């Protein structure tokens with residue numbers, strides 16, 4: 559009787575492979591979770607691209623850039639699911655071994671182990687655990703195609719690296735981020751209504767305020783990154799030493815562009831637009847670093863007389879929409895600088 563068990567145990571010794579159906583969403587995207595304990599963010603990769611483009615020795619987190627072997631990216635739900643299927647399979651194998659043993663063993667010879675045999679034989683495969691997909695309203699989902707390797711992936715909000723090749727997709731990320739922000743603002747009345755229905759008016763007001771405040775850092779972050787990416791593409795960019803944070807300081811950033819390309823922000827935006835941009839960048843700073851509470855530094859730098867020290871900033875829908883429009887106009891202009899260079903270098 560024990561021979562079969564030993565054989566079954568040997569089969570289970572790291573060599574037994576089983577096919578487990580992989581749960582995918584309607585677009586055949588596969589939920590993934592960053593294994594880095596400081597990130598654990600969720601994203602999706604088109605399943606064929608995950609199988610064919612992500613190399614065995616490493617996938618890359620689109621948010622934090624962490625690299626780990628391809629088999630370490632299961633979400634907690636998937637890990638539980640795969641474990642339960644593996645356990646089920648182990649039960650089945652042990653079951654088979656016991657079944658074989660029982661068939662070949664006369665009942666009177668079973669002693670002591672009968673309880674185990676009974677338990678094992680009465681095992682019924684359970685329903686596979688259902689895997690909860692990333693809960694993302696289609697409004698907030700962003701789909702990406704890597705410019706370098708064409709890997710298709712998706713995330714909630716902006717992401718920065720291709721999970722297959724690590725390509726830094728700041729350019730397409732900027733467009734997607736602006737798009738999502740516009741959709742988010744458009745969806746606010748609907749969100750407010752559903753928050754009021756599910757919770758109450760206080761919760762709805764707080765949640766909507768939080769969503770509005772979150773958009774300013776997102777816009778500024780995407781703006782910085784697209785500036786870095788576009789600036790690096792200038793053929794003479796290596797002649798300039800600069801740090802990423804320079805693109806938060808609009809006057810300095812404009813001067814840097816002017817030195818490198820002959821044109822700055824003032825060549826793209828009108829005075830009023832530039833003033834509005836600077837004001838919103840200052841407000842973003844207060845929201846990110848002072849929880850929105852106005853201090854004298856803010857008033858001095860922004861010239862905003864609408865607030866007194868100690869008051870809290872209020873972000874309106876129109877502030878976000880206007881900022882997106884200005885930033886999009888500016889970035890379109892900066893992209894034009896690129897084609898200017900391509901043209902003057904002889905259309906290369």
Ligand SMILES: [Zn+2]
Pocket residue numbers: 592593594597598599619620621622623624
């Ligand atoms: Zn990560």
Ligand SMILES: [Zn+2]
Pocket residue numbers: 704705706707708709720721722723724725
């Ligand atoms: Zn890629």
